[in-house]
Every structure is written in C-alpha cells, then in structure tokens.
Amino acid sequence: MVGPDIGKVLSRWHLPSTINHHEPPPLMKIINLVLVELMSSSCSTTIDVMTRHQHEQRKKKKLENTAQNNNYSNLGNIYGNAVKKAGHESFKKLGNEKYKEGRFDEAIALYTEAIGMDSSIACYYSNRSAALIGQGKLVDAILDCKIAIRIDPSYHRAHYRLGSLYLRFGEVEKALRHYKCSGEKAVRQDLAKVQAVKAQLVTCSEARKHKDWKKLLKESQFAYSLGADSSPQVYAMQVEALLNLHRHEEAYTGFQNAPVIDVNISAKLFGTMVTTNFLTVQAQVYLASGRFEEAVSVALRASELDPSEEVFSVARKTRALAKARANGNKIFKESQFSEACNIYSEGLEHEPYNSVLLCNRAACRYKLGQFERAVEDCTIALNLRPSYGKPRLRRAQCNAKLERWEAAIQDYDILNQDMREDKEVEREILEARMQLERQHIEDVKSVQFLDGPNKEEFGGFLIAV
Structure with missing residues (x-):
C-alpha cells in the first residue's frame, strides 16, 4: 500500500x-x-x-x-429439452426411456443425477439397479436394491428384484425371504425355482463331499442352468471338479467367466465360508495355469479369512510349488540341469499334475539327453492344457532327436498355426520334413531290395518285420 x-x-x-x-x-x-x-x-x-x-x-x-x-x-x-429444467423427476423419466432402449450406461448416469438431487427416493436406486443388471454389474445392483429397501421397507419391486439377484448368486434363503416381501410380484414359478436351486445345491454338496468329481461337474452345470448362473459357490464347485478331472484348461476358462467380486463385499454378501472356498479354488486355478505369485497371494487372503487346516494346506501347497518353480528356474539358468530337475521334481511331489513344473522338468531332461522321459512329461502337460505351446515345442524337439519325424511334424504343424512368425520353428519344421522324406526314400529302397533277386532268399519274412 x-x-x-x-x-x-x-x-x-x-x-x-x-x-x-x-x-x-x-x-x-x-x-x-x-x-x-x-x-x-x-x-x-x-x-x-x-x-x-x-x-x-x-x-x-x-x-x-x-x-x-x-x-x-x-x-x-x-x-431432450425437458432436462433443462434440471428436475430430478425429469432425469428419472429420461433414464427410464434410455433403459427401455437398452442404453444402460446413459440410464445409469441419469438415475445417478436424480439421486444426486434427491437421495431419499427409493425408486431412483431401484431403477438404477435394473440398469446395472443390464450391464452385468450384479453386485452393484444388489447394493442399490438394499438402499432402496432401507429407504422404503415396503417397496415390493425392490424386494422382488433383490430376490431375483440373490437367486442368481445361489443365496436361496435370502432370495426366498425377499420374494415373500415382494407382495404379488413373486409368483408360484419364482418360489418353485428357488426350491429347485436349493435342492440342486444340496446334491452338489453331497457329490463334493464324496469327491465324485464327474457327478459334481454335471450337477453344478445343472444348478447353473436352473438360474444360479452367477453363484460363486457353483462356479467354485464346477472349477474344482474340472481341476480334479485334470481338465485344467477348461477349469481356467470356466473361472474366467466367474463374476469378479471384491473379497470384503463377497464376505458380507455371501458369508466367509463361500468366499474362502472360492479363493482356495482360485489359488489352485492360478497354480495350474502358471500364475504362481498370484496363487500365493490369493491363498494367503483365504487363510486370513478362514485359518482352518483345510485352507492352510492349500496355502502350504501353493507356497511349495511357487518356491520350487522359482528356485528351479534360477538353477536352470546357471546350467545346473540335473539339480534343477530335482527341484522341479520336489515341487511335483506336492502336485503331480502341474503343467508348468512338468514342462520345466522336461526342459531339464532334454538338456540331459533324456528325451524319452522328457516326452512323457510334455505329454502329461499337454493332456492337462492342450493349447500350452512350450511342452508341445519341447516334445516336437525330443521326437526329432529320437528321429520320430512324423510325431515331431504333427506337433510342429499345430505350433506353426500359432507361431507363424517364429523363424526357428519354421527351420525345425523344414528340417523334420526333409528328414521324413529321406526316411521314406530309404524305406522304398528297402522294399525294392526285398522285391528284387533276394525275394526268394528272404521269403516274406523281412517284409513282415
């Protein structure tokens, strides 16, 4: 100043x-x-x-x-011009229009705008839950329904929608309770569907208890078809059955289709037991597909929720396999192939059907000249995961060393469809074809020799051999 x-x-x-x-x-x-x-x-x-x-x-x-x-x-x-009024009812009506048109993201945005203007109206949350269901965001839809019911405990439509959601998640008791609170919204067929899913889940649990994996797979698939198509429990049982049937690739694909739910929210909505079981199965799927670090993390989270011996055993196995893989890889890089082979074998004692450890041990055996045993490991790995490229390449290379050119070419042809830009694979395929052609020429010469002047001397014996 x-x-x-x-x-x-x-x-x-x-x-x-x-x-x-x-x-x-x-x-x-x-x-x-x-x-x-x-x-x-x-x-x-x-x-x-x-x-x-x-x-x-x-x-x-x-x-x-x-x-x-x-x-x-x-x-x-x-x-439309109605939105210029900026009234929450206008946003709700526009949201309803977008919902009917199947434009769920726009409907959700409009309902959210209405809620921002007045958060005390139950139907805004209920309507948004319907749009969230359209987007496949079922957990968020449940949370919105619960808010709507908390605002208006007698809101029949919200109760009915929440009952339907709980049924999809396999929570039959909760589904039944909310159906009963939905007035005339829930009809006899809805209640019958709940009872059917409930009975089917009991059948699945019995099959799992007796470790009848084929039956468990069949019954869990049936539970899915009855309406429990988003149930963590059903997905876990189906994937567990596939793992125990050594169909690891199908298990991983099936698990990828399971709903993604935050662990804490899952524990609140479905209980600790269902959530823990889902996590232990997830850890085993990650192990089977080679995601060892993630498997350890998930198993640890499961043991925090449920410190039972069953869960701890999965965590111990997970850590043992992850350690065997890490230590074996380190020793293999130092060209200590025999020692690395032993480490991978120690890991396989905990889980004999881990495709990654089998493939890694096959690599050691290839380096040690143990081609037959390497082929055995690769074949087991491929039975578990048919699209796993590394054991297929290793088996082709081992068969080439054993001069089994036709077997080698079969694997190379499959690889060539996925590895067209790999020059080394192309070179190995060309070499195998040349060797197979040379072998055919030699076989033809042998037949011609036997059909010539030596035919009487040898009779038909050598030809039969």
Whole structure:
C-alpha cells in the first residue's frame, strides 16, 4: 500500500506545503490530518481490493453458470429439452426411456443425477439397479436394491428384484425371504425355482463331499442352468471338479467367466465360508495355469479369512510349488540341469499334475539327453492344457532327436498355426520334413531290395518285420 502525498494533504487542509520556520503550523494539527488521510487511504485501498475480489468472484460465478448452462444445453440436445429444467423427476423419466432402449450406461448416469438431487427416493436406486443388471454389474445392483429397501421397507419391486439377484448368486434363503416381501410380484414359478436351486445345491454338496468329481461337474452345470448362473459357490464347485478331472484348461476358462467380486463385499454378501472356498479354488486355478505369485497371494487372503487346516494346506501347497518353480528356474539358468530337475521334481511331489513344473522338468531332461522321459512329461502337460505351446515345442524337439519325424511334424504343424512368425520353428519344421522324406526314400529302397533277386532268399519274412 502507498501512503498519501504529504504536500497534497497540507494543501487540502489549507496549510503551506513548505514549512515556514518563523511561523510553524500547529504540530498536532498536522499529525492528526496525516493520520486521518492514512486511514482514509487504507480504507480506500481495502475497499478497492474487496471490490476487485468481488468482481473476480462474480466473473468466476458467471463463467461457472455459463458452463453449467452449456452442459444442460448439451444434455438438452442429447436427451431432450425437458432436462433443462434440471428436475430430478425429469432425469428419472429420461433414464427410464434410455433403459427401455437398452442404453444402460446413459440410464445409469441419469438415475445417478436424480439421486444426486434427491437421495431419499427409493425408486431412483431401484431403477438404477435394473440398469446395472443390464450391464452385468450384479453386485452393484444388489447394493442399490438394499438402499432402496432401507429407504422404503415396503417397496415390493425392490424386494422382488433383490430376490431375483440373490437367486442368481445361489443365496436361496435370502432370495426366498425377499420374494415373500415382494407382495404379488413373486409368483408360484419364482418360489418353485428357488426350491429347485436349493435342492440342486444340496446334491452338489453331497457329490463334493464324496469327491465324485464327474457327478459334481454335471450337477453344478445343472444348478447353473436352473438360474444360479452367477453363484460363486457353483462356479467354485464346477472349477474344482474340472481341476480334479485334470481338465485344467477348461477349469481356467470356466473361472474366467466367474463374476469378479471384491473379497470384503463377497464376505458380507455371501458369508466367509463361500468366499474362502472360492479363493482356495482360485489359488489352485492360478497354480495350474502358471500364475504362481498370484496363487500365493490369493491363498494367503483365504487363510486370513478362514485359518482352518483345510485352507492352510492349500496355502502350504501353493507356497511349495511357487518356491520350487522359482528356485528351479534360477538353477536352470546357471546350467545346473540335473539339480534343477530335482527341484522341479520336489515341487511335483506336492502336485503331480502341474503343467508348468512338468514342462520345466522336461526342459531339464532334454538338456540331459533324456528325451524319452522328457516326452512323457510334455505329454502329461499337454493332456492337462492342450493349447500350452512350450511342452508341445519341447516334445516336437525330443521326437526329432529320437528321429520320430512324423510325431515331431504333427506337433510342429499345430505350433506353426500359432507361431507363424517364429523363424526357428519354421527351420525345425523344414528340417523334420526333409528328414521324413529321406526316411521314406530309404524305406522304398528297402522294399525294392526285398522285391528284387533276394525275394526268394528272404521269403516274406523281412517284409513282415
């Protein structure tokens, strides 16, 4: 802040701007005048600052209003002029229209806008849950239904929708309870469907208890078809059956189709037992597909939820296989193939049907010249995971070393469909074909030799051999 000009102050109050030493002006009067001017200047400066600040605030507010108006204008262009009113009922109605058109993402955005304006209306949450179901976000749909019921405990449509969701998740008791609270929304067929799924889940549990994996696979698939198509319990049983039937590739594919649910939310919605069982199966699927670090992490999370011996045994096995893989790989890179082979074998003692450890042991045996045993390991790995490329390549190379050219070419042909840009594979295929052709030529010469002048001497014996 700049102070006032003293000369101007003096002249304004009719005092000389230069001091006459012979006739000095009253000192106190000058001091008082200067103080008054200072206060006036300070107030004026403060007012100026406040005025500028207010002006900037008004300008900023005006820009925000303009932007908001532009947004509503854009919404009006997309959704119609009714949205310009910015009423929550308008957003709900527009959301309903978008829902009917199958444009669920837009419907969800509109319902969310309505909720933002008034979060005390139950139907906004219920309607949004319907759109979330359309997008396959079933857990979010459950949460919205629960909020709607908390706002209005007698809201029949929300109860019915929540009952249907719980049925899909295999939570039959909860489904039945909400169906009973849905007034006339739930009909006899809905209640019969719940009872059918309930009975089927009991059948699945019995099959699992007796370790009848073929039956468990069949019955869990039937439970899925009855309506429990998003049940973590059903998915876990189906995948567990496939793992124990040594159909690991199908197990992994099946698990990829399972709903993705946060562990904490799953434990709250479906209970600790269902969630833990799902996690232990997930850990075993990750092991079977070579995702060792993730398997260890998931198994650890399961043991935190349920510190039972059954869960701990899965965690121990998971850690043992992950350790064997990591240590074996380290030793293999140091060209200590025999030692690496032993480490992989130790891991396979915990799980004899792990395709990754089998493939790695086959690599060691190939380096050690144990081609027959390497072929055996690769064949087991491929039975578990038919599209696993590494053991197929290794088996082709071993068969080439054993001069089984036809067997080698069969594997190479399958590989060539997925590895067209791999020059090394192309070279090995060409070499195998050349060797097979040479072998055919030699076989033809042998037959011609036997059909020639030596035919009487050898009879038909050598030809039969």
